[in-house]
Amino acid sequence: MKVDYFVTLGQARRADLDDDAIRKDFQRLSRKCHPDAGGQLKEFEELNQAHAILSDVVSRLRHLYELEFGKFPAATGAFSAQAMELFAVVGEVVSGANDYIHRKSSATTAISRALIAREEEGIQRSVLECCGEVRARRGELLSRLTDIDSKMADDRDSARVLVEESCHELAFLAKWERQLNECMATLVL
Amino acid sequence: MSDTILGIDLGTTNSIVGVVDSGFPILLADDQGQRIIPSAVYYPDGETREVLVGHHALRMRCLEPERLVLSAKRLLGQREGSGQLSLQMGGDTLAVEEVSAHILAHLKSIAEKRLDKKVDRAVITVPAYFNDAQRNATRRAGEIAGLEVVRILSEPTAAALAYGMDKLEECSKVVVYDFGGGTFDVSALEMSEGVFQVMATAGDTLLGGDDIDLALGKALFSMAGGSDLAEASPMVRSKFLEAARTAKENLSDEFNCRVSLPFYDGQKSFETELTRAQLDDIALPFIERTKGYCREVMECAGIGNEDIDAVILVGGSTRMPKVRELVAEFFGRDPDVSQNPDEAVALGAVIQAGIISGVLQEILLLDVTPLSLGIETFGGLMNVIIPRNTTIPVKRGEMFTNAAPGQDTIKVSVLQGEREMARDNWCLGQVHVQCDPGVKGSARIGVEFSLDADGILNVIARDTLTGKDEILEIRDVAVEVDDDRVEKMIAESVDHAFADMNERIWTEAKMKSDELVPAVEKALELAGDLIDDKEREDIESKLRAVGDALTGGSLDVLKKANKALDLSTEHLASRLLEEMLDS
Numbered sequence: 001m002k003v004d005y006f007v008t009l010g011q012a013r014r015a016d017l018d019d020d021a022i023r024k025d026f027q028r029l030s031r032k033c034h035p036d037a038g039g040q041l042k043e044f045e046e047l048n049q050a051h052a053i054l055s056d057v058v059s060r061l062r063h064l065y066e067l068e069f070g071k072f073p074a075a076t077g078a079f080s081a082q083a084m085e086l087f088a089v090v091g092e093v094v095s096g097a098n099d100y101i102h103r104k105s106s107a108t109t110a111i112s113r114a115l116i117a118r119e120e121e122g123i124q125r126s127v128l129e130c131c132g133e134v135r136a137r138r139g140e141l142l143s144r145l146t147d148i149d150s151k152m153a154d155d156r157d158s159a160r161v162l163v164e165e166s167c168h169e170l171a172f173l174a175k176w177e178r179q180l181n182e183c184m185a186t187l188v189l
Numbered sequence: 190m191s192d193t194i195l196g197i198d199l200g201t202t203n204s205i206v207g208v209v210d211s212g213f214p215i216l217l218a219d220d221q222g223q224r225i226i227p228s229a230v231y232y233p234d235g236e237t238r239e240v241l242v243g244h245h246a247l248r249m250r251c252l253e254p255e256r257l258v259l260s261a262k263r264l265l266g267q268r269e270g271s272g273q274l275s276l277q278m279g280g281d282t283l284a285v286e287e288v289s290a291h292i293l294a295h296l297k298s299i300a301e302k303r304l305d306k307k308v309d310r311a312v313i314t315v316p317a318y319f320n321d322a323q324r325n326a327t328r329r330a331g332e333i334a335g336l337e338v339v340r341i342l343s344e345p346t347a348a349a350l351a352y353g354m355d356k357l358e359e360c361s362k363v364v365v366y367d368f369g370g371g372t373f374d375v376s377a378l379e380m381s382e383g384v385f386q387v388m389a390t391a392g393d394t395l396l397g398g399d400d401i402d403l404a405l406g407k408a409l410f411s412m413a414g415g416s417d418l419a420e421a422s423p424m425v426r427s428k429f430l431e432a433a434r435t436a437k438e439n440l441s442d443e444f445n446c447r448v449s450l451p452f453y454d455g456q457k458s459f460e461t462e463l464t465r466a467q468l469d470d471i472a473l474p475f476i477e478r479t480k481g482y483c484r485e486v487m488e489c490a491g492i493g494n495e496d497i498d499a500v501i502l503v504g505g506s507t508r509m510p511k512v513r514e515l516v517a518e519f520f521g522r523d524p525d526v527s528q529n530p531d532e533a534v535a536l537g538a539v540i541q542a543g544i545i546s547g548v549l550q551e552i553l554l555l556d557v558t559p560l561s562l563g564i565e566t567f568g569g570l571m572n573v574i575i576p577r578n579t580t581i582p583v584k585r586g587e588m589f590t591n592a593a594p595g596q597d598t599i600k601v602s603v604l605q606g607e608r609e610m611a612r613d614n615w616c617l618g619q620v621h622v623q624c625d626p627g628v629k630g631s632a633r634i635g636v637e638f639s640l641d642a643d644g645i646l647n648v649i650a651r652d653t654l655t656g657k658d659e660i661l662e663i664r665d666v667a668v669e670v671d672d673d674r675v676e677k678m679i680a681e682s683v684d685h686a687f688a689d690m691n692e693r694i695w696t697e698a699k700m701k702s703d704e705l706v707p708a709v710e711k712a713l714e715l716a717g718d719l720i721d722d723k724e725r726e727d728i729e730s731k732l733r734a735v736g737d738a739l740t741g742g743s744l745d746v747l748k749k750a751n752k753a754l755d756l757s758t759e760h761l762a763s764r765l766l767e768e769m770l771d772s
Contacts, residue, residue, distance in 0.1 A: 027384040031553050035642070036544055041582065048580050108701065109755050112708035114762035115715075118769050181488065185481070 005050035005063055015064055015163065016145035019055060026051040057142065058174060061167040068152070069160050075168045083169050086137055090176045093130040097123055097183040124187055131180045138173045141166050194339060194546045195300050195311040196539030198347070198532075199289060199327065201262040201371030201397060202505060204228050205535035206296040208304065209543035214354075214536050217303045219243070225531055226299070230258045230291045232278045242295035254427035260399055261288040263371045265330070266323030286326050290333035297334060311336045312542040314534050316372040317343035318392035318559045320605050321617045324645050339545055341643035344369075345376035346387055346556050347537025348503040352528055353380045354540060357551060361498035362388075364486070366516055366524070367534075368479065369504035371397040375482050377490040377497075386555040389489035389578045391482040398437075398506040401472045405433035408471055409448060413459035421454075428453045437472075440465045441508045469511045476515050483519055489578050499525040503533050555580050558644050565602040565611035574638050577607065584639035589622055590632050597626040599634070603646065603663060618663040620648050636661075698747045702735050705751060709758055712765065719764045731757045 006013040010025050029047055033039035053059045065072045079087070100116070100123045107113045144166060151159040196214070198205045203225045207216035216224045223244065231246035233239070233256060241249070249257050258276065264285045267274040276283040293313075300308050313336075315327050324341050331338035345365035352363065360381040367374040374392035378385055403418075406429040410418040418426055432448050439446040440463065450459045487493065500516060502524045507513065516524050543549035558581050563573040574585050589599050599622040606614030624632035633653040640646055648661040709732055713725065720728075731754040738747040 023379070023386075024381065027379075027381055027386055027555070030555060031384060034553055034555070035582070037553055045582060045584055048583055052579065052583075106704065107708075109705050109708065109758075110762035111712050111755070111758040111765075112704055114765040115708055115712055117766060185484070188481075188484075 002066065003046065003050075004067060005053050006067075008046055008050035009054055011054060013064065013067065014145075015061060015148040015166075017054065017060065022051065022055050026055075057145075058167055058171045061163050061170070065160070065163045065167065068156075069163075072167075073164060075171075080165065080169060082137060083172065086133060086176070087172070090130055090134065090180070093126050094176075094179050094183060097127050097187065101183070101186050120187070124184070127180055127183050127187065131177065131184070134173055134177050134180065138170065138177075141170055141173070192546060193304065193306070193308050193310070194542035195297070195308055195336070196535060196537070196542040197293065197296055197311050197313045198344070198535035198538055199262065199292065199313050199315075199330075200228055200534070201260050201369055201399065202228055203370075203531060204292055204296060205532060206300050207535055207539040208300065208308075209539055209546070209548050212548065214351075214539035214543065216532060216535055216539070217300050219299045220302070226292070226296065228259070228262065228292055230261070230288050232256050232258070232283070234279060240291055242291050250427055250431060251424070254423045258283075258288050260371050261285055261292075263395065263399070265289060266320065266326040268322075286330040286333060289327070289330035293331055293334035293336060297336060309335060309337055310339050312340045312342055312538045312545065313338055314342045314344045314347050314538045316367075316369075316392060316394055317345050317374040317376055317390040318372070318394050319644075320394075320560055320615050321644070321646050322615070323394065324643060328643070328645070338643075340541060341645070342538055342541050342554075343374070343376070343387070343390065343556055343559075343644075344372075344534045344537075345374045345390065345503065346378065346385065346554060347535075347541065348501060348528060348533040349376070349378045349380070349385055350537035350540045350552070350554065351533040352499070352501050352525070353385060354536075354552075356380070357383045362492060362496055363499045363501055364483075364497055364520065365501045365503060366479070366483070366507065367392075367503040368506040368512060369397050370399050370506070371395070373397060373479055373482065375479070375486050377486050377492060383551045384553045384555065386580070387557045387578075388492070389486045390557060390559045391485040391489070392559070393478070393482065396475065396478060398434075398504075400475050401437060401506070402430055402433045404471050404475070405437060405468065406430045409433060409436075409450075409459070409461070409463075412461055413450070413453075413457070425454050436463050437468060437509070440468050441510060465510070472509065472511055476509075476512055480515070480519055494521045497522070501525050501528055501533075503528060503530050505530060556642070556644070557581060558583070558640050560605040560615075561607055562638060562640065562646065563604050563614075565604060569611050570609060571604050571606070571611045571614055575640060579640075581640045581644055582642050584637055586635050586637045589624075589634045589636055590630050591624050591627070592629060594629045595626045596624070596629075598623060599632075601636070603638075603648070617646060620650075620661040620663055622650050622661065623659070624652070625654075695744055695747075698744060698751060699739065701751050702739055702747065705754055706732060706735060709754060712758065712761055715765065716761060719768065720761055724761070728754070728757050728761070 009022065010029065011017055011022065031037055033043040033047055035041050035044060053063050062072050100119060104116050107116050144162065148159050148162045151162065193208055196207050205216055205224055205226065207214060218224045219226065226243040227247045229243060229246040231241040231249045246257060256278065264274055274285060276285060297308065311331060313327055313331055315324055327341060328338045345367045348365050348367060349363060362377065362379050365376045365378065372392065372394050373396040374390065376390040377388045379388060407418045409432060410429050415421060418429055428450055432450055436446055436448050445462055445464045448461050448463050452458050497520060500520045500522060502516065507530050513524060540549060540552065541554060544552055544554065557578045558575065559577055561573045561577040562575040563571045566572045574587055575583060591599060601620050601622060602611065603617045603620060604611055604614040605617060608614050622634050622636060624634055635651045635653055637649045637651065638646065646663065648663060650659045650661050709728060713728065735750040735754050738750040
């Protein structure tokens with residue numbers, strides 16, 4: 001019998017949850033079941049896990065799917081058109097940035113460093129812009145979460161598809177954002 | 190067993206001990222009335238003389254610097270080759286934990302004298318960014334000193350506790366910027382109705398005021414006409430480092446100060462005026478490094494400057510005006526200096542001690558693990574099991590199976606860090622998971638990785654077939670290397686070294702040409718009217734010289750040709766940069 005983390009953390013079983021509310025409830029419940037406050041370790045570990053799962057939208061959607069529909073299907077490689085386009089752009093920007101970073105770190109002479117420095121601004125801008133697009137797409141998907149919740153009652157098939165697709169795409173968006181942030185961090189060092 | 194739990198700040202430079210007394214956290218003073226005890230241990234020559242700790246030890250700094258251990262915290266948990274790092278003191282070998290244990294024992298006796306009773310439990314603080322080995326070493330030091338360490342607490346979290354202790358009804362987000370003698374940590378926390386939750390933490394366990402002292406000491410030594418402070422005698426090194434530290438501290442209040450080192454080596458003397466601007470230039474690279482970690486923490490916590498209610502400064506190095514300036518600039522607000530930078534961490538430790546012993550009930554701390562925990566998998570990659578900034582205590586499970594038929598032990602390397610390749614991360618050690626030898630993929634062992642409230646790892650294996658649990662020992666990785674084999678490996682590589690060396694130097698010079706030539710050719714294309722014909726002709730002839738040297742095969746000629754080309758293009762390089770900045 002699988003644990004229902006929505007119940008553990010005292011949340012409604014919804015795709016759309018308020019991040020602040022989740023955190024506040026976690027803090028409130030911790031005051032009772034944290035070992036330092038006299039609670040049981042096992043109970044706190046479950047609460048901790050519930051908080052970790054519900055506060056990340058990807059794992060939350062996955063957990064929701066498993067509770068409502070059963071085993072979560074693996075990614076099939078079928079993507080929305082927007083995701084495919086974004087994937088191509090991100091790939092290009094990240095590899096361009098990494099190539100620049102590699103060339104920059106291998107430049108040991110004044111002349112090569114001067115040449116490479118001229119490209120820096122353009123590279124930084126491309127990474128920032130791409131990051132903006134990834135975040136915008138993420139915002140679009142997040143605003144769809146309420147649709148999932150309203151369809152759950154009377155159009156379960158649509159809801160199921162929405163949960164699955166949103167979860168997969170949000171996972172990729174998170175990965176791309178991480179890669180872009182890593183490039184940015186290396187560039188400004 | 191006493192129910193009192195001590196709170197201890199075991200710092201790189203100074204240590205402090207305290208307790209909760211009648212509901213209030215207080216810090217305890219030694220018999221000279223000092224609460225701040227230098228983390229210094231002096232080991233005198235000869236068996237009958239007593240080991241000295243604290244102020245008494247520090248006095249020996251300029252008399253017998255080789256018998257004094259300072260900043261031992263920087264060495265805790267470090268490895269040397271295949272074993273633990275140890276120190277040489279005269280003819281004896283000293284474990285780093287023993288040095289820290291002396292300091293802890295000294296603090297314990299201060300407390301027992303002040304409280305007039307025995308105490309044997311303590312909460313000890315560590316940098317948030319300390320890894321598993323460093324935390325374990327701290328705990329062991331406590332045990333050697335006769336203390337049961339009931340909690341290992343992160344320093345910035347402790348400071349936040351001290352800050353928020355009198356603001357429990359408020360709800361706010363704070364950043365703690367902790368720049369100490371040996372380590373730097375930055376943490377973002379949310380305080381809400383008595384719950385202190387760490388959202389993210391980052392830092393560097395080898396970045397602190399000591400590094401600034403060393404850089405300044407080296408600069409002073411150069412000014413005095415010396416070549417390299419690292420090669421001077423321990424006495425001279427000690428004097429310059431102490432002068433550097435004193436100057437640095439004075440320049441927090443003054444704009445200039447006199448540095449005086451009379452007869453520093455018995456013969457030479459050195460004196461100079463040092464300005465705050467000069468110190469700032471030397472210290473800046475170290476202070477700048479802290480910005481990257483601040484950025485990381487804000488991103489991991491998902492907050493911006495507008496979400497923060499206070500930036501709290503902790504640690505002696507935050508007294509430097511340059512540090513305060515940089516922090517104010519980065520976070521867009523004046524830092525909160527209401528906490529005593531030397532005592533806040535100790536107060537926090539005492540508060541946590543009070544929470545655990547039950548005398549302080551309205552507060553709860555939720556800390557995080559600072560480093561991702563994972564295992565090494567195929568291709569030498571690290572597979573993360575518990576990501577960094579996960580609230581602790583936490584446990585996660587993984588299923589393991591046998592990769593080869595007949596295999597009866599699955600060896601798993603456990604790592605901490607954020608890099609993709611296993612070898613770039615810190616290896617805690619290996620766990621050996623026993624399984625029944627059978628067909629490949631037949632074994633089903635569940636391995637549970639749990640990080641306790643101290644951030645220390647425990648690994649339990651459960652055989653899903655028998656249901657048996659077994660606590661797995663985390664073994665040192667290099668334990669099984671055969672000594673004979675190691676000697677042979679070293680001998681072979683020495684033999685090859687000479688042949689390899691010549692080839693390598695040529696390759697290095699050729700790589701330089703391969704970088705330089707296309708870059709110069711491209712620069713000449715872009716130069717336009719940035720250079721005149723004479724300069725262009727000069728550069729082109731140097732280019733041809735490199736081409737000739739590459740075919741000629743003489744290493745010396747090639748190295749000289751590379752250098753000449755590099756020098757001849759320096760002017761053009763700076764003009765290209767200027768042009769870009771102007772546009």
